[in-house]
Amino acid sequence: MNNELLPNIVSFLQTISPFDLLPQTALNDIAQTVDILLLGPEETISHEDNATHLYIIRTGVVQQNNLDGTLRAKLGSEDIFGFNLQQNDSEFGYSIFAIENTLLYRFDYTSLMASVEAYPQVASSLALSLKTRLRAQDSKQDNQQHAHQNYLRPNSDIADSTIAIASPTDTIQAVAHQMRNVVGVSCAFIVDENKHLIGMITDKDMTKRVVAQAKNVHDPISSIMTQEIHTVYEDDLVMSAVQLMMKHNIQNIPVLNHQKQVTGFITPQHLIQNDSVQSIFLLDKIRHADSISTLIDLSKQRSAVFQGMMESNSSPSIIGQVLSMIYDAFTYRLIELAIEQFGQPPCKFTWIVAGSHARNEVHLASDQDNAIILADDATESDRIYFNHFSMYVCKALSELDYTLCKGRFMAATPKWCQKAEIWQEYYRKWSNNPEYELLLNLNVFLEIRPIYGDEALFDSVDSCRHELVSNNMQLTVALVRNALRTRPPLGIFKHLVLEKDGNNNKVLNIKKAAISCMVDFIRIYSLLQESTALNTTERMEFLHQVGVLNDSTYQDLNETYHYANRLRFQHQLKAIQNDTPIDSQLQPDLFGSFERQHLKDAFRIVSNFQELMKMKFGV
Structure with a gap:
């Protein structure tokens, strides 16, 4: 190597990731090992079977072709290649030739990796494994600790193990005494002889079902307990408890072991105390918002939550789930406000979401993909109610920066506010005759998820959807x-x-x-x-x-x-x-x-x- 060229090579490497992470001394050592190659147009790069090189294009253009002659990629100045010139388990082989006069820097790969061994981030970025390189690029801050990773902790980590346990024959007064004076908690869990959870009661239930109705406090607790209970397991992620709270607007989530026995419970306060994350506060504020204008103000905090997650290097999967939870919460509260505005729904219904929202993959530019499933006994008068109802919700969502769907795949479009039997017919038609226009509709509604309403109604449509689109070869080929x-x-x-x-x-x-x-x-x-x-x-x-x-x-x-x-x-x-x-x-x-x-x-x-x-x- 001509030492006069070293400063020029070093200054060039300092501008290229990941070499820009290396100190001057390491760059000097690496620069001394470089081979300089000049290629004319159509000239190919030859390589030895027992050697691996890494190339950086200083000037010029090269083309990579797959072994069948098809284009793999074109590369220009500052691009790096050569990780996988030999075919291996995860990469197809390829050939390389210059399109124009090209100057290349070539490094012996083994020697290069030995030079950067002391710099793990650089070594990972230059790994032969493509997945390792992508992971290195995406995880530069993985060593940072951040509150949002608490979403990935098991529920047992934050659950309160101080619990009140009662049997169904215990009196209301005895259970209230245990909650208030013995254990000091806001809820009690009722279990059978096998210690399996069969019901629960909260202090708010006591007020509504006992005090307000002058209930005899010597009656058994089973007469007032809640029997339809949403639970999580100890080893489920905290995220699952948050989703249940938002979906069903509940405050107390029992935590079970795999013997179906209660070992603790989780409340929003536990989440706040253990996470200190903005999203939990925001979800709680959304739930208590009393107007659209209040929700509009709260929607501005969504960006702050997103920024906090990004700055703390939360995974894209977690970010998508949290943004989906926020979207769910806004939608749920708007539906409640719509019911206050228009009165109780005249028939059973389910508000569903589709697309990325249904997949829990929401991002900040996500638009609306929603619909309504009506009971089969819905009348024309009922449809008029839901027409106004859905327009109210969709318009309000747009004011919260969930833009209206350009394809009009929204509940406010009459076509997507239909009886369950019509939805089932839609899926039969889409799956049996997947023409392009029908396929476009199906693509949107291939994934659906309920947000509010009658879950049995949703299940009747979703089970039909699943049966028709699963293992359907005609539909698969069209997809x-x-x-x-x-x-x-x-x-x-x-x-x-x-x-x-x-x-x-x-x-x-x-x-x-x-x-x-x-x-x-x-x-x-x-x-x-x-x-x-x-x-x-x-x-x-x-x-x-x-x-x-x-x-x-x-x-x-x-x-x-x-x-x-x-x-x-x-x-x-x-x-x-x-x-x-x-x-x-x-x-x-x-x-x-x-x-x-x-x-x-x-x-x-x-x-x-x-x-x-x-x-x-x-x-």
Whole structure:
């Protein structure tokens, strides 16, 4: 190596991630090992079978082709490649040639990794394993401790184990005495002879059901106890307790062991004391909001909750679930306000959500995908009530920055406010005749989840949906064809065919290019396996457990999905900070070389899986 070139090489490396994390001395050592290659147009890179090199493009353009001759990627200045020139279990082999005069820096991979061994973040970013590289890019702050990880703790960690236990024959007075004077808690749990939970009573129940109704305090507690109880297990995540509280508007959640015995309980106060997170406070405020204007004020806190989670490096999965819980809470409270406005519903109904909301994958740019299932005995007069009712809720949601759906997939659209029997007919038609227009409707309502109303009504439709769309090969082939309409872009970013935003900036829609692609094909494989899971991450875990995805494929897909969502959330965080519109449109020109390389890695994983899916289903 000509020592006169060293300063130039070092200064170049200092501008490229992850080398910019290295100290000057390490960069000097690495620069002395570099080989400089000059390639002319059409000239290929040859490599030895027993050697692995890492290349950085200083100037010029190279093209990577798969072994069948198809384009793998185009790379430009500052791009890094060469991790997997040899074919291995998780990567297809490829060839490389220069498109124009190109200057390359080549490093012996083994020597390079020895030089950065003392810098774990850099070593992970340069790992041969693609999933390790993506994980390294996404977890630069993984060593930070943050309150939101408490959502991932087991319920037993925060549950209050000081509990009042009673038998169904105990008197109301005896149970009240135990709650108030012996144990000092706000609720009591009623168990049978096997210690299994059969009922519960709270201090508020005592006021409403005993004092207000002048109930005889010597009656058995079974005469006033609540029998329909929502519970969680000790080893369930705290997130599950929060979701139950929001979904059913309840304050006390019994915690059970796997023998169905009560070991404790969780209240919002326990969550606040143990988490100190803004989202718990916000959910509680939403529940007690008395007007739309109050909810509008509270909706502004959603961004603060999001920023807090991002700054503490919460996982995209947790962020999506928390934002979904907040969306659920706003919707639930608006439905209650609508009932106050229009009176009690004239028939049974269920308000459902669909799409990313149903999957608990909400982000800050999520719009509305909702609908209403009406009882089969609903009259025309009932429909008029629900027309006004749904318009009230949907309009209010839009004022809370949950934008109206451009495709009008909302309860305020008469087509999506129908009797259960009509919904069942919809699914029969969509699944048996998956033409494109019908498939568009089905794609939205392939995942549905109840927010408010009669759950039996929802179950009648959901069981029909599940039966019709699961392991349906005709529908599967149609879904595959539809999923393959969108392919992730591969190439030099400046040469990509990108969309333009309102400011004429060239942008990449990360939702369309990666996230939706993955949601689609994970959904397809899940439906074939008759999985009842809705969340994409949970579906991947299921497919891994049943052997559809091997360890390597599962890890690649999981890391890629996680990484793509992290990019979207980072973009939306910057939009909040810069007071610009919140969307999923990334500006690739603002990315560093290593970020671009990681994104291309992610696209390549998606593209490879799409190719496998195409071959499997012969489309």
